[in-house]
Amino acid sequence: MKIDNLNNPRSQMIQSFQKGESLGQTVDKQAGTAAAAAETVDISSKAKDIQLAQTVISSLPDVRDAKVQDLKTQIEQGNYKINAGEIAKKMVGENLLDLLA
DSSP: OOOOOTTSHHHHHHHHHHHTOOHHHHHHHHHHHHHHTTOOOOOOHHHHHHHHHHHHHHHSOSSOHHHHHHHHHHHHHTOOOOOHHHHHHHHHHHHHHHHHO
16 A cells, blocks of 8 residues: 555554554644744743742841841840740641631
């Protein structure tokens, strides 16, 4: 049997079957080449703001050295006071937020 038109979709399916490719791969390849020429990317202003915020946050230090040193000094001098009530409020508040989220 002779196949004249190799660009025929049926011919392409037969060839891809003989090569062991799935039909989805063949269709994806054809769609991908057509779509690649027309693809554009638009980033919304909200996405740009998020990228800017991520950049600023990533530039901040992980540890606030001045704050750590201040707390160390207070602890060493015996001036650091723990407010158990405030800690409990924050713990309960965070748990409630976790439950509602």
